[in-house]
Amino acid sequence: MKQLQLIGFLLSAALFGVVASCQSGGSEVVTPAPGPGKLDTKPPVVYQTTPYPWKKPANFPDPVYNFANNPLTLEGVALGRTLFYDDMLSVNGTVSCAFCHQQPAAFAHPDHALSHGVNDKIGTRNNLGLQNLAFYKNFFWDGGVADLDLLPIAPIENPVEMAHSMPNLLNAVRQSAKYRPLFQSAFGSDSITTARFLKSLSQFMLTMVSANSRYDTYARKEAGGQLTSDELAGLNLFQQKCSSCHAGELFTDQSFRNNGLSRALNQDVGRYQITLRPEDKFKFKVPSLRNVARTPPYMHDGRFWTLNDVLNHYTTMQEVPELDPVLRQNGKPGVLLTDPEKQQIIAFLNTLTDTAYIADRQFSAPN
Amino acid sequence: MRRLFLSLSLLTAALMAGFLACNTNDPQAVRPPAKFGLDFSNVVGTQPLQLGTVAYKNASGELFTPTNFNYFVSNIRLIRTDGSAYVVPQDSSYFLIRQTDPATQKITLNNVPEGSYKAVSFVLGVDSLRSTADISKRTGALDPAVDHTGANGMYWSWNSGYIFMKLEGTSPSAPRDATGTGNFRYHIGYFGGRDTKTINNLKTITVSFGADVAQVDPFRQPTVQIQADVLTIFDGTTPISIKAYPEVMISPFSATVAKNYATMFSYKGLKTAVTD
Numbered sequence: 001m002k003q004l005q006l007i008g009f010l011l012s013a014a015l016f017g018v019v020a021s022c023q024s025g026g027s028e029v030v031t032p033a034p035g036p037g038k039l040d041t042k043p044p045v046v047y048q049t050t051p052y053p054w055k056k057p058a059n060f061p062d063p064v065y066n067f068a069n070n071p072l073t074l075e076g077v078a079l080g081r082t083l084f085y086d087d088m089l090s091v092n093g094t095v096s097c098a099f100c101h102q103q104p105a106a107f108a109h110p111d112h113a114l115s116h117g118v119n120d121k122i123g124t125r126n127n128l129g130l131q132n133l134a135f136y137k138n139f140f141w142d143g144g145v146a147d148l149d150l151l152p153i154a155p156i157e158n159p160v161e162m163a164h165s166m167p168n169l170l171n172a173v174r175q176s177a178k179y180r181p182l183f184q185s186a187f188g189s190d191s192i193t194t195a196r197f198l199k200s201l202s203q204f205m206l207t208m209v210s211a212n213s214r215y216d217t218y219a220r221k222e223a224g225g226q227l228t229s230d231e232l233a234g235l236n237l238f239q240q241k242c243s244s245c246h247a248g249e250l251f252t253d254q255s256f257r258n259n260g261l262s263r264a265l266n267q268d269v270g271r272y273q274i275t276l277r278p279e280d281k282f283k284f285k286v287p288s289l290r291n292v293a294r295t296p297p298y299m300h301d302g303r304f305w306t307l308n309d310v311l312n313h314y315t316t317m318q319e320v321p322e323l324d325p326v327l328r329q330n331g332k333p334g335v336l337l338t339d340p341e342k343q344q345i346i347a348f349l350n351t352l353t354d355t356a357y358i359a360d361r362q363f364s365a366p367n
Numbered sequence: 368m369r370r371l372f373l374s375l376s377l378l379t380a381a382l383m384a385g386f387l388a389c390n391t392n393d394p395q396a397v398r399p400p401a402k403f404g405l406d407f408s409n410v411v412g413t414q415p416l417q418l419g420t421v422a423y424k425n426a427s428g429e430l431f432t433p434t435n436f437n438y439f440v441s442n443i444r445l446i447r448t449d450g451s452a453y454v455v456p457q458d459s460s461y462f463l464i465r466q467t468d469p470a471t472q473k474i475t476l477n478n479v480p481e482g483s484y485k486a487v488s489f490v491l492g493v494d495s496l497r498s499t500a501d502i503s504k505r506t507g508a509l510d511p512a513v514d515h516t517g518a519n520g521m522y523w524s525w526n527s528g529y530i531f532m533k534l535e536g537t538s539p540s541a542p543r544d545a546t547g548t549g550n551f552r553y554h555i556g557y558f559g560g561r562d563t564k565t566i567n568n569l570k571t572i573t574v575s576f577g578a579d580v581a582q583v584d585p586f587r588q589p590t591v592q593i594q595a596d597v598l599t600i601f602d603g604t605t606p607i608s609i610k611a612y613p614e615v616m617i618s619p620f621s622a623t624v625a626k627n628y629a630t631m632f633s634y635k636g637l638k639t640a641v642t643d
Contacts, residue, residue, distance in 0.1 A: 069501045137562060144526040146561045149502045153511055153524040166512030194512035195503040274526050275563045276619050 047188040049073035052203070054134075057211030059219045059249050063134035065148055065206060070199045072206060075186040078366070080204025082182060083197070085365040088172055089152075090118050090162035097155070097201075098365065100127050104358055106210065106291030107131065113302025121160040124268060126302035128287060129295045131210040131357065137254050141284045141300040144274045148205060149198045170197060210290055210357040218351070219249070227351060234348025241335050242345070244326050251289035251352065257324040258282050260317035260333055266301050282322045293350045294358065307349055311342040401481055401583045403445060404590030405474040407464050408635070409436060412598045418466055425601035427608040431551065433536040433597060436466040437521055438628075439508070439529060441497070442490040443476065446573075448483045448580055461493065463508035463521060464595075484581040487591060488573040491628065492531030495569070498558040523556060530556045531568060532628055534600055541613040551609045553600065554616040555624050568625035572632050579637045586642050592635040603627030 052072035101107040107130035115123035180190040217225030541549030559567035581589035
């Protein structure tokens with residue numbers, strides 16, 4: 001009997017040996033890596049996410065962002081929202097994304113010509129409002145980053161913005177009791193990776209769709225979608241004088257252009273810094289004009305404080321060699337507009353304010 | 368007793384099945400997988416590279432002391448004597464060689480097909496496909512959130528591009544900073560651009576083993592010694608003076624530096640570890 005047990009044991013050992021040698025000789029056997037909390041004796045919580053119903057506004061073009069690589073879930077969006085509003089993303093815990101991207105200003109920074117970082121450091125450019133990020137080919141005034149997932153690294157590591165380092169930040173997030181359950185519910189384990197951190201921020205930012213201005217209800221012929229005669233006249237003028245650059249429903253053709261700003265006080269080379277092509281010197285991204293009335297000051301260096309100033313620039317600009325050809329008519333720089341016409345255009349630009357967007361609780365700081 | 372006999376029979380059957388499954392799925396299973404080593408040694412001319420201690424001299428007659436030297440090696444192909452190539456699987460083909468970390472200077476390629484190899488080729492840098500890949504594809508040395516700040520920073524967050532080669536150091540020929548030290552810094556990147564065409568500083572390097580042949584089988588692991596000569600960065604195709612170019616990063620001149628470092632690799636020998 002004892003002998004038989006021994007034979008049985010030997011056979012089992014041999015069988016194990018076969019299986020083991022099989023594994024090392026063949027392709028790698030992938031076992032799912034357990035999260036750091038593997039010592040938990042509690043039964044595993046069933047991991048279930050709820051898809052976020054992201055919808056393209058009817059009057060918008062197709063999104064650029066590849067949602068297939070980052071399917072939006074309510075849990076992922078909630079995690080991204082928590083990160084977006086968390087001061088710990090900056091090196092000294094004073095500056096969150098929302099510090100410079102404030103909802104009442106359509107996620108721009110009101111009253112700041114240049115971006116404002118930790119220890120009152122001042123950047124070189126005016127920050128851009130955040131909205132409709134799923135539709136953009138690239139980001140920043142120079143288009144330096146073309147993938148929304150990679151965008152947050154830039155402000156997080158910029159010494160005059162959040163001044164943090166990604167490895168240190170991710171370690172801090174890993175040690176934070178707050179975040180482990182949030183990553184667990186968004187991704188099925190509390191492993192906090194670069195990709196999960198960045199993709200959850202993207203998930204929240206992708207939900208920030210602004211498409212319910214008075215202009216939109218007009219464009220979609222929805223109930224109450226009427227514009228006044230001044231606003232309609234402004235829209236008409238805008239289409240003639242402005243829409244070759246501020247084109248389409250995003251109010252930007254996403255190109256980089258020189259719009260004739262004086263360089264007397266600012267030699268920022270703009271897009272050239274990214275492409276190193278001489279023809280890109282002093283060119284900047286054509287910004288969207290959605291919610292523009294909410295996002296003063298204007299231009300890449302915040303030099304104009306009112307829409308009136310902006311329109312005055314377009315009618316009085318001086319010659320610069322790099323001026324975009326579309327802004328040079330009959331050999332002269334600038335756009336021809338009378339003062340009443342400017343006021344009509346401003347009346348139209350005001351219809352691009354999406355009051356629902358800037359009041360929407362789902363984009364506000366989480367409780 | 369009968370029950371015991373039954374369980375023994377079942378075990379034997381299972382054992383047989385195990386062997387069969389192994390044989391049908393993977394005929395190579397009895398031979399362990401073969402490996403191939405690539406050892407990078409960084410030198411300055413005829414001397415080994417030492418950081419921060421030795422002053423070397425370039426062809427412009429300038430003294431310089433390197434303090435940091437990193438480069439990416441990717442897209443590795445082993446070229447057989449018949450001219451065909453074994454392409455290392457893409458996800459396992461990105462390595463960051465850092466002078467401060469000797470472990471990074473020894474690359475071991477696993478599961479290399481048995482055969483005779485006469486050369487290796489690789490890309491110095493991170494190819495455009497991976498430079499624009501989804502964040503989930505940027506792991507290990509490519510993770511933009513791991514050790515990419517400070518001295519080892521090999522990622523530009525403001526243009527989401529990798530630095531292919533980084534050489535930093537001090538030189539009396541470089542402009543003095545506030546502490547009186549002259550610093551030079553070469554950070555070379557640019558993969559050719561996404562929508563807009565930019566400079567492409569990616570270089571494909573082929574290192575031939577000369578008359579040597581690296582035999583790969585489970586019992587012989589060849590390791591090829593490759594030397595990278597920092598001096599060629601200054602004294603390559605176009606001589607570069609530190610005085611004229613103390614800082615090269617995001618300028619068209621980066622292409623000249625890249626052309627120079629494309630010539631920095633040479634074959635130094637082959638070692639084969641034999642096991643029974």
